[in-house]
Amino acid sequence: MGKPTQQLSKDIKKLAMKVKPTTQLLIVPRPPPAIRQMFKNKDEIPKNLQSNIIYQVNCSSCPASYIGKTTRQACIRLQEHGAPTEIPAEHTNENLRRSARIAAMNANNNAQISYYESGSSEDDLPSTTHTSAIKRHITSTKHKIDWHNWTILDKDKHPYRLLVKESLAINEKSPTLNLTTRSVPFVVYPEGCVIKRTNHTTSQ
Template sequence: DTFVLINPDANVDNISSILNDLHPSIKFTHKVESDDKLEFIDVQVIRSSEQQCIETTIYRKPKFTGLITNWNYYVPIQYKKARIVSMVNRALIICSPYALLGMEFNEIRRIGLKNDYPLSFIDNLNGIKLSQYRRKMNEESKLTVIGCDKKKMYAELPFIRSSTLELKKKIMHLSDKLRPDLDIHFFTKLPPSAQAFFQTKDPIVKHLKSDVVYYIKCNDCGHSYIGKADRQCVRRLGEHGAPKTIYQQQQCNHVSDDLNDNNNIIELRRSLRVKNKTTTAAPTTNDDNNDNKTTKSSITQHEKETGHHMDWSNFRVICQDHHYCRSLIKQSLLINADEPELNKTTHSVRLLVFPDGLPRVLLANPGH
């Protein structure tokens, strides 16, 4: 449907025939105003000669029966309110002058009484919606005078049942009084679960952590190294030449203490067959790769050239991040700030956001 304003001298039939000749499957129909009135969908457009303007009101077809949800029906009261409120809202939006709005309110009363609605119930809803509409129009007019739109603000509130609703109302009341230019939207956040306050899992020892940036230094000269481990630290430090027995001994101390208390247990074996079985394992490619990595490690080269020993057992995990790129950036920032002597490179990835690095006070101190 299209609402068109045409010059009074134009021939509407000729315009309609031209449009219908464009395609055989398209046929247009038209309706011309009668007595300065024209129905367009559910709106009646009225040409007011006195006010020299166009007015609008609700249009109902002649076959409209006025049948809505009856007051005596066994349905929730919200359904009955919705029937009246929907008609009132439509009247407030469509009816332009207050005279036509008053006539539409009378029509709503007639329809409601016809369906056994109490008159006080209808008038109460009419008054509430009209007050809300006028309040909204006044606020918009004030903002128009100020010359600015309302600024949206989002506020997070903890969910504590009725207390949250009461707090929300108080904040809205203060905002209307002090800051009418704000449009505050609230969203509630559920309180943390009880599991958040208790540790449900055993802590992971540092040499079994993965996706970390670690720090290790030499016992003799104090030279340091900052590295990154995607796998467990014990595997990465093993590639640097760390003895395998150090971390195995730390992990199994409590197990060995329990075993020593029991004199009957001499040795743990699944069966005598496994105990007596002798196998000769051929060297694997992984061992060769580990040897190559150990040879290329700057820590291993430092120990061979100087005869010093690294403090393997007291290495420190600086930070942990499971995101690969973020972990590289953190390592590069720490290398740039601390300048460890055993690192051959100044960064692991290009620092596009922080080309000059970050101040030392903003980063974790590897040595502490």
């Protein structure tokens, strides 16, 4: 607390004593701004290394697009879709080994809980049994995918909320490469997320 603040506190206390001598006034100065409000104190995670995201990939040759979700790093999921490798080999191998261990652990777990409906989102499922919709599009049309300008639509660390947000994004944007319209049923809003539009009237 600086000298001007101390002087102001004394003046306020004197004024309060004149108005009501029995008043006990406690001056609490406002804390200084946090460092994070002035500048970023953490390095921003590159887009390709982020996880627990809803992403959208567009085709460069046609209006086709795909919306998916992944709880792993985005670069791993995009490589399963057919994206070129853009991270160091040792980093890739490390993540693939970790993913393989998790897949093996889930396969041996008889009490595994799944949030998926039958025929729902194919993200984060083994690529050996589910062919990527983007790969099928590339194979059938010989089109090129815009792997550099894919976008993150939303994030959530909770698995079920991530599925709900994916379903809302699919319902809103209607991507042509998605085989399903939602990953989980909409219990509260069966029609998805409704966008409110305001009517602007002009007077002449």
